[in-house]
Amino acid sequence: MELASAQVIGAGIAAIGVGAAAAGVGFVFGSFLQGALRNPAAAGSQTGTLYIGFAAAELLGLMAFAVAMIILYAR
Amino acid sequence: MAGPAKIDPMHQFQITSLGGGELQASPFMFTNSALWMLIVLAVIVAFMWGGTKRQLVPGRWQTAVEMLTGFLENVTRQSIGPEGRKYLPWVFTAFVFILAANWIGAMPFGIVPGAHPFTVTSQFTVTGTMSIISFAIVLGVGFWKHGLHFFSLFVPKGTPFILTLLIAPIEFVSFMVRPFSLGLRPFIAMFAGHILLEVFGNFVVQGLNAGGPMGYGISLLAFLFVAFVSALELLVGAIQAFVFALLTALYINDAVNLH
Numbered sequence: 001m002e003l004a005s006a007q008v009i010g011a012g013i014a015a016i017g018v019g020a021a022a023a024g025v026g027f028v029f030g031s032f033l034q035g036a037l038r039n040p041a042a043a044g045s046q047t048g049t050l051y052i053g054f055a056a057a058e059l060l061g062l063m064a065f066a067v068a069m070i071i072l073y074a075r
Numbered sequence: 076m077a078g079p080a081k082i083d084p085m086h087q088f089q090i091t092s093l094g095g096g097e098l099q100a101s102p103f104m105f106t107n108s109a110l111w112m113l114i115v116l117a118v119i120v121a122f123m124w125g126g127t128k129r130q131l132v133p134g135r136w137q138t139a140v141e142m143l144t145g146f147l148e149n150v151t152r153q154s155i156g157p158e159g160r161k162y163l164p165w166v167f168t169a170f171v172f173i174l175a176a177n178w179i180g181a182m183p184f185g186i187v188p189g190a191h192p193f194t195v196t197s198q199f200t201v202t203g204t205m206s207i208i209s210f211a212i213v214l215g216v217g218f219w220k221h222g223l224h225f226f227s228l229f230v231p232k233g234t235p236f237i238l239t240l241l242i243a244p245i246e247f248v249s250f251m252v253r254p255f256s257l258g259l260r261p262f263i264a265m266f267a268g269h270i271l272l273e274v275f276g277n278f279v280v281q282g283l284n285a286g287g288p289m290g291y292g293i294s295l296l297a298f299l300f301v302a303f304v305s306a307l308e309l310l311v312g313a314i315q316a317f318v319f320a321l322l323t324a325l326y327i328n329d330a331v332n333l334h
Contacts, residue, residue: 048150048154066270069270
């Protein structure tokens with residue numbers, strides 16, 4: 001297999017991680033909304049935790065994207 | 076598909092010397108990274124200096140600075156407690172530096188020919204150094220306040236002895252990974268965001284070059300996407316700065332209030 005085609009295939013496989021991170025971020029916000037609608041009074045104090053969870057899930061997706069781009073363009 | 080025009084999204088992260096030829100061999104080069112760090116510093120100093128004139132009736136500027144300081148004081152007080160004020164200077168410094176660097180790096184200075192905006196926080200050396208400072212504060216405060224008792228951080232209270240053998244190594248590893256994950260987060264967010272902007276900016280140009288309804292359509296779509304991602308970049312820059320400050324405060328809380 002040529003290097004260029006292997007690069008493109010590898011980048012495509014690496015990009016799967018971005019979709020997985022999208023599911024993770026959706027789960028974080030969805031769970032927060034579920035909890036917040038049950039107890040709106042406690043929701044305001046938990047936004048800090050929400051953003052920590054968001055950042056933790058987002059980081060892995062960004063890493064997958066960066067890996068895909070490095071495979072594609074760095075040589 | 077490799078088009079005729081080579082896309083090189085890594086080029087924007089290259090550190091080059093601005094000092095001239097004879098300085099090449101010296102480790103004390105004045106680089107574009109250093110220049111943009113100084114610009115970030117100048118912006119922060121101007122912002123804080125303009126807002127701390129202690130007017131009796133605060134104007135808009137002073138209100139902005141007071142909101143910023145009040146917000147971060149709130150973060151430290153909520154995570155560390157009344158003792159948190161002592162650690163406010165570092166939390167404030169980290170937040171404001173990362174925020175200013177992220178936002179200045181996302182500004183469209185590139186429309187001025189020859190001006191290359193450089194995002195300082197897209198280098199792991201910068202964010203990694205900041206996370207090591209946070210980690211050093213945690214270690215210093217922990218050992219200063221609790222002595223060797225600080226090691227009980229690795230053993231949650233009320234753990235049976237058998238479980239301790241299992242939990243202590245896990246807690247130790249998760250503690251030692253903190254500086255890496257802390258520094259990696261703002262770095263990778265800026266890195267990935269700027270690559271995304273560069274790649275889709277290239278799609279705009281390639282679509283215009285290709286011409287035809289298809290080319291112009293793709294160009295328009297890519298342009299809208301770039302505009303959307305630029306807005307997202309501002310949000311992500313703020314969230315990453317906030318997360319860095321919040322996690323630093325939480326880690327210091329571990330060291331100050333040992334369980």
